[in-house]
Amino acid sequence: MSSHYQIVIIGGGNAGLSVASQLLRKRSNLNIAIIEPSEKHYYQPAWTLVGAGVYDINKTVKKEKDFIPKGTTWIKEAVTKFEPQLNTVVCTNGKEISYDFLIVCPGIQLDWGKIKGLKETLGKNNVSSNYSFEFAPKTWEFIKNFEGGTAIFTNPKGAIKCGGAPHKVMYLAVDYWRKKGILDKCDVHYLSGGSIIFGIKEYAKTLDEVVKRGNIKTHFKVDVTEIDGDKKIAYYEQENSSGEVERKSIPFDLCHAVPPQSAPDFIKKSPLTNLTIPSGYVDVDKYTMQHNVFSNVFSLGDSSSAPCGKSGAAIRKQAPVVVANVLSILDNKQPTAKYDGYAACPIPTQYGKLMLAEFDYSNTPKMSFPIDQAKPRWSMWILKTKVLPWLYWNKILKGTA
Ligand SMILES: Cc1cc2nc3c(=O)[nH]c(=O)nc-3n(C[C@H](O)[C@H](O)[C@H](O)COP(=O)(O)OP(=O)(O)OC[C@H]3O[C@@H](n4cnc5c(N)ncnc54)[C@H](O)[C@@H]3O)c2cc1C
Incomplete structure (x- = not known):
């Protein structure tokens, strides 16, 4: 047929x-x-x-x-x-x-299986992922109930959808624990496949400050290969200064994991x-x-x-x-219309404040608003939490925005 x-x-x-x-x-x-x-x-x-x-x-x-x-x-x-x-x-x-x-x-495609043990432990053992409809609510449950210890946030190597999502969750968690008064009992680690916090220096500067303020330990060029949920240990490979790959591990009490994607x-x-x-x-x-x-x-x-x-x-x-x-x-x-590589990443740096990073193929800021968007703002938080969801369902999917 x-x-x-x-x-x-x-x-x-x-x-x-x-x-x-x-x-x-x-x-x-x-x-x-x-x-x-x-x-x-x-x-x-x-x-x-x-x-x-x-x-x-x-x-x-x-x-x-x-x-x-x-x-x-x-x-x-x-x-x-x-x-x-x-x-x-x-x-x-x-x-x-x-x-x-x-x-x-x-x-x-979310390649959950590329991190050994991840699929089996998702939603249990304080391991969750915002990359899933099923497990995003678990992230909040685990963050809310956390009383201190080691919290790890992973970001895989290679391209993923919303490159900011693996660390957005971390900034909000840190802010929540700060307000709860337990941040000094939290040892927060960011394990990223990237080599820097964000690819565009104007926006990276803001995030470097957020990382410093939250006393977050960053680990770059890292490939998380296994999460043992029962033992609460994550294993990862990391290039050392001589270019050799070393296998390391980190025990955790809470883990937000992001799968490799393809x-x-x-x-x-x-x-x-x-x-x-x-x-x-x-x-x-x-x-x-x-x-x-x-x-x-x-x-x-x-x-x-x-x-x-x-x-x-x-x-x-x-x-x-x-x-x-x-x-x-x-x-x-002839097909002459051209896309310039525009993308945006709304990054909440704390509850109520968000930095709207916009850029194109040239990896330079391409700001839509006549303000310094590298500065986190309440107005941008409202854009993300209220305006964009409305626009999506009512305008974007209907082809009018
Ligand atoms: C946690 C998270 C946070 C994010 N934050 C942001 C953000 O702040 N800003 C932003 O702009 N973007 C964000 N994104 C990214 C954004 O959601 C995606 O980039 C966007 O949905 C991609 O659209 P798409 O149409 O390519 O794929 P999708 O919207 O994923 O749609 C793909 C569709 O294809 C269908 N499909 C799959 N296989 C087949 C098949 N074999 N045959 C036919 N159909 C098939 C699926 O069922 C699905 O409906 C985020 C994503 C995540 C997960």
């Missing part, structure tokens, strides 16, 4: 719904199918706030059917295979779907990627978001190879580019 659509979108997450809505707003007669297996749609950026006890987890999930744009066809399946030479994708049930244009955005396996083993692309993402031109081999294929969001900060903020700027370029090709014109 096979069916054909003018445009097929894989993934009805942040990217897929934004693009579908924007396409239809530009041209209502387009014949679009969205292939999406999940009945639920998640607003993941709020999971940081859930883990800090200031947001209800139930408000981060809504029914997918309420957001599938009217005028599109929802195919409730998962794609398992790409056949770009035949302009076809294959779904789990064996159904083949062909297209004129393909837009690939099934998100990123392209979904069905992309990794497809012709849409190649061995030169780290972690198997869809090989696109980082400006036009068009596939580098198959010109009728585009990709955006977490699954694309664009070397930006993987985030919803990036998608807000990528979606109009994909829409403009697909419509150009439909009109027999």
Whole structure:
């Protein structure tokens, strides 16, 4: 059984719904199918706030059917295979779907299994992760009930969605323990695969101060390989000054863990990627978001190879580019719209204060507001906790923001 659509979108997450809505707003007669297996749609950026006890987890999930744009066809399946030479994708049930244009955005894969023991201990032994709908509420439970001891916060090597989330939770935890009056009994460690706290020096300066104020011990170029929940020990590898890798361990009383991440396996083993692309993402031109081999294929969001900060903020700027370029090709014109690598990372430095880091491919600040955004502010906290969630459900997914 096979069916054909003018445009097929894989993934009805942040990217897929934004693009579908924007396409239809530009041209209502387009014949679009969205292939999406999940009945639920998640607003993941709020999971940081859930883990800090200031947001209800139930408000981060809504029914997918309420957001599938009217005028599109929802195919409730998962794609398992790409056949770009035949302009076809294959779904789990064996159904083949062909297209004129393909837009690939099934998100990123959380490789929990790459940290030995992590999956088994999540939600128990004071080990949690804001990277999961199920376990973000546990983060808050563990932080709230912590009475002191060693707390570790891990950040894997390689690209992840929301590069700030592994340390956002740490700043809020430290602030909570400070207010509870137990911070002097807390030994806080940040174990990061990165080599610095943040890639852009103007914003890093602010975070360095937050780290110092919280007496947080930072460990960089670290690869956490195992978490033994029963014994409460994390094992990690770290490069020493002579470039040799040493295996080390750290006992903990509380652990917030972030899994390594990569392209979904069905992309990794497809012709849409190649061995030169780290972690198997869809090989696109980082400006036009068009596939580098198959010109009728585009990709955006977490699954694309664009070397930006993987985030919803990036998608807000990528979606109009994909829409403009697909419509150009439909009109027999060149795809000339360009994405500049814009991404944003709203980093709460304490309860009630947030630094809105915005930047692009040049790794320089690209601030939207006429104020110094490297300074944490109450107004930006309100933006993150109230304005952005509203914008997401009411404007971004509907293609009007
Ligand atoms: C803890 C946390 C904090 C974050 N904080 C922020 C923040 O402050 N600001 C920010 O901008 N971003 C933040 N993000 C990142 C943001 O949520 C993601 O970048 C964004 O959701 C990516 O959108 P996407 O459409 O690429 O993927 P997703 O929104 O994850 O959607 C992917 C969709 O594809 C579907 N899918 C998967 N496999 C298949 C398949 N085989 N076939 C068809 N469909 C499939 C899934 O069911 C899903 O609906 C955060 C993320 C996390 C986890």
